[in-house]
Amino acid sequence: VADITPSAVMATDNDSLAVKLIASAFIAVLFGLLCLILIRLNLKLQQNISQREETELSLTKLSSAVTNSGASIAITNTHGTIEYVNEKFCELTGYSQEYVLGRSIDILGLTRFPDGEEVPTWNMSCLRDNWKGDLLSHRKDGSQFWCATTISAVYDKYQSITSYIVSGIDITELKETNSAMEQLALFDVLTGLANRRLFIDRMGQSIAASQRRNTIAALLFLDLDQFKRINDTLGHDAGDELLLIVAERLKSCVRAQDTVARLGGDEFTILLNDINDVQSITHIANQILKDLKEPIMLGKHEVIISTSIGITLTPNDSQDVDSLMKNADLALYHAKERGRDGYYFFTEELNTKALKLLHIEQELRHALQMDEFSIVYQPQVCLKTGSISSIEALIRWNHPVRGEVAPDEFIAIAEETGLIVQIGEWVLKNACMQTQMLQQLTGQPIRVAVNLSSRQFSDPNLETIIEEVLVETGIDPTYLELEVTESMLMDDIDKVIQQLNRIKSAGITITIDDFGSGYSSLSYLKRLPVDILKVDREFVRDIPDDLNDMEITSAIIAIAHKLNLKVIAEGVENIDQRDFLVINKCDYAQGYYFSRPLTFEDLYSFFTAGQLKSA
Ligand SMILES: Nc1nc2c(ncn2[C@@H]2O[C@@H]3COP(=O)(O)O[C@H]4[C@@H](O)[C@H](n5cnc6c(=O)[nH]c(N)nc65)O[C@@H]4COP(=O)(O)O[C@H]3[C@H]2O)c(=O)[nH]1
Structure with missing residues (x-):
């Protein structure tokens, strides 16, 4: 039976109030905690949002940089399959994005010149490090262009390659200018033959090769016997034409491994490499004398020219470029003295005579x-x-x-x-x-x-x-x-x-x-x-x-x-x-x-x- 006395009723009221108070306090604490958590969560969320916004912004920046880059950029997977190309790539290669995506980067036909080394194969681990070099590439229409290329590997957090970024700049014009300058610096403008600089360089190589391979190299100096007269009487254009014909004839007398050069005027030189016996040299010299004597048509005029040839050998006569040049010149001078249209090999006596001459010349000057x-x-x-x-x-x-x-x-x-x-x-x-x-x-x-x-x-x-x-x-x-x-x-x-x-x-x-x-x-x-x-x-x-x-x-x-x-x-x-x-x-x-x-x-x-x- 319930205690329903007033005191009992009062006691019961007090208890429930206390419970209520405790409950409300608890609820208040709980609410406070909840609020705190919510505030923290909100803060965290805001942080995440701004981080994400930042990441998104930098991704947008990066993507815009790649898209609008002046360099052509392609991203491939580890097998070289193209996953992305930028506008410059399409502009440079002539391929549309739709066409190249999913195709191999091999469509560019990348090869490496002039040393012939090939572009690294895509799926090989050799690409761990960045690769840089000039590549001769092909456009969609088949035309070629030189591309200064960088290939960089992209790694994931496990250090495995996930893709490659291939970026390139068209350097065709630069290459052409360089090769034109090289042509000017190393080749004779009129005949296209090697000039003095290149010839001297090749001589150095021949001297070294003859020592290594135990063979002979021969240096021939040629001087056209009637060039001056033809130049004076028929004019410089005819003289130029004559030199061009002579250059062609000389080239046809020698082998692929030999060098024909024009040092200037009507002075031609020939470097015969890998000779095993002197007869081969006399054979070529005779062939030159014979071929140059064939009539030449210069406009309406038929002219017949002859040449004198001075010959010196390395390592026999010298292993020094300057001395060999002097030897060949002396031998040429002697060939001319002996009545032209012939060849003469350098001898030590020629050298002694030349030295004596030089001495008297110095004395005469004095x-x-x-x-x-x-x-x-x-x-x-x-x-x-x-x-x-x-x-x-x-x-x-x-x-x-x-x-x-x-x-x-x-x-x-x-x-x-x-x-x-x-x-x-x-x-x-x-x-x-x-x-x-x-x-x-x-x-x-x-x-x-x-x-x-x-x-x-x-x-x-x-x-x-x-x-x-x-x-x-x-x-x-x-x-x-x-x-x-x-x-x-x-x-x-x-x-x-x-x-x-x-x-x-x-x-x-x-x-x-x-x-x-x-x-x-x-x-x-x-x-x-x-x-x-x-x-x-x-x-x-x-x-x-x-x-x-x-x-x-x-x-x-x-x-x-x-x-x-x-x-x-x-x-x-x-x-x-x-x-x-x-x-x-x-x-x-x-x-x-x-x-x-x-x-x-x-x-x-x-x-x-x-x-x-x-x-
Ligand atoms: N470019 C140039 N060349 C020069 C010059 N001076 C001399 N010569 C050249 O050197 C040659 C010899 O001169 P030489 O000994 O005085 O010899 C002279 C002379 O001394 C010599 N001589 C004169 N009379 C006689 C003689 O009766 N008998 C003999 N055997 N010789 C004689 O005959 C030579 C006659 O001279 P050349 O027949 O002209 O022959 C000259 C000339 O070709 C110069 O200033 N410039």
């Missing part, structure tokens, strides 16, 4: 600087009057150690080295100056004869030099005589005639020296504007013992007179020779019989004392 040259004069006598008609200037070299050196010992070397041009100018100037002085001292109209060498005669500055000397020394041109030899006049007769005419028009006398010793052709003699013929010493020497010489001498005198030319005989040593010349109406004579060559001082005394033997 002699010019140190004033070691002087001039002696040999009187030339008029056989009719017995008076001195002129004097011949003859150079002497007063060597500080060797004493007086005769011109026969150094003129040829000076000629060979080209120094004769400077030496000849020195003689011309000093001979004119001293003759002018002699004229003033003696009051006599003395003419001076100066020898011209062939190099001087073909020097384009000769006429200017003569003019300058005439002005500088003040000598009247009618007192200057120039002695040229027959061989100098043979080269290009029409040009020579014009040149002689110009010199003669100034009033200068022209004499053909050593007449009879060379080619002596009467037909050309008739055309040449010369004044005097000088009978070579050889014909005078054996007069009166040698009947032949006497007949030749008298014939030369007669012919010269028929052509209205004067005659002078040189090397007159005795009275019999003089008498013979007088009887045969020779105009002038020169020789020890009248006087030896004299120094300027002796010549002056000679004039003043009248020591001349009666002519």
Whole structure:
């Protein structure tokens, strides 16, 4: 039975209030906790949202960077199957996205040049590291382009490759510019043959290879014998065409492993590699000589050329590029000296001769600087009057150690080295100056004869030099005589005639020296504007013992007179020779019989004392 007394009722009310209070407190705590959790959850959620937003933003940025990148980008799986390409890829390759997705990256036909190394295979682990290189790739239309490519592997958290990113930039233009520059730097523009730089580089390789493989390499220097004449007469275009034809013919004479180069002008060089015997070289040299002699059509003109070849071998002659070049040049020079249209192998004797030549050349240069040259004069006598008609200037070299050196010992070397041009100018100037002085001292109209060498005669500055000397020394041109030899006049007769005419028009006398010793052709003699013929010493020497010489001498005198030319005989040593010349109406004579060559001082005394033997 329930206690329903008032006190009992009051107690019951108090208990339920307490319970209620506790319950409400509990609920409040619970609610508070819930709120806290909710707040924290909300915070976390907000954090996540902003993180996600950030990630999304950076993904958008990245994707936009990839999509709009100036580089072509493709993403493939580990087998090279394309999963993504950007716009630039489509622009560069000509493929649409739809076409390439799901296809292999091999559609680009990526290959690697020039070393021939192939692009790494896609499914191989060799791509762990990034790969960079230039690839020759193919567009959809088949055209090729050079691509500077980077292939990077993408890894997952377990360090396994999940995909590859292939990015590339078109560098075709750059490659083309580079190869054009390389072409210019290493190849001859006209013929497309190797130029000097490339040839020297190849020589270095050949020298090394011949040592390694125990074989011979041969270096051939070629010089076209008539190139200058063809260039001068038919013009430079014809000359260029000729060089192109020669280049083709030379290439056809050699094997694939050989190098043909053009060093400049008409200088060609050939490098023959892996030669086992010298016969193979002579065989090729003969083939070149034969092939180059085949007629060549230059416009309407058919020309026939020949060549001279100098050959040197490595390792036999040298293993040094410079020495081999010098050797081949020397051998070429010798081949030309021996009469052109032939080949000559370098020998050690050639080298010794060249070294000697070099030494004398240095000495001659020094002699010019140190004033070691002087001039002696040999009187030339008029056989009719017995008076001195002129004097011949003859150079002497007063060597500080060797004493007086005769011109026969150094003129040829000076000629060979080209120094004769400077030496000849020195003689011309000093001979004119001293003759002018002699004229003033003696009051006599003395003419001076100066020898011209062939190099001087073909020097384009000769006429200017003569003019300058005439002005500088003040000598009247009618007192200057120039002695040229027959061989100098043979080269290009029409040009020579014009040149002689110009010199003669100034009033200068022209004499053909050593007449009879060379080619002596009467037909050309008739055309040449010369004044005097000088009978070579050889014909005078054996007069009166040698009947032949006497007949030749008298014939030369007669012919010269028929052509209205004067005659002078040189090397007159005795009275019999003089008498013979007088009887045969020779105009002038020169020789020890009248006087030896004299120094300027002796010549002056000679004039003043009248020591001349009666002519
Ligand atoms: N046996 C003999 N010889 C005689 C007689 N009379 C003169 N001689 C020599 O014969 C040479 C004549 O000169 P050349 O025929 O022009 O021959 C010259 C000339 O070709 C060349 N030469 C000399 N001086 C010069 C020069 O200034 N310039 C050039 N380019 N050549 C020169 O050197 C050659 C030799 O000159 P040199 O030794 O001075 O020799 C001179 C002279 O000394 C004689 O009666 N008997």
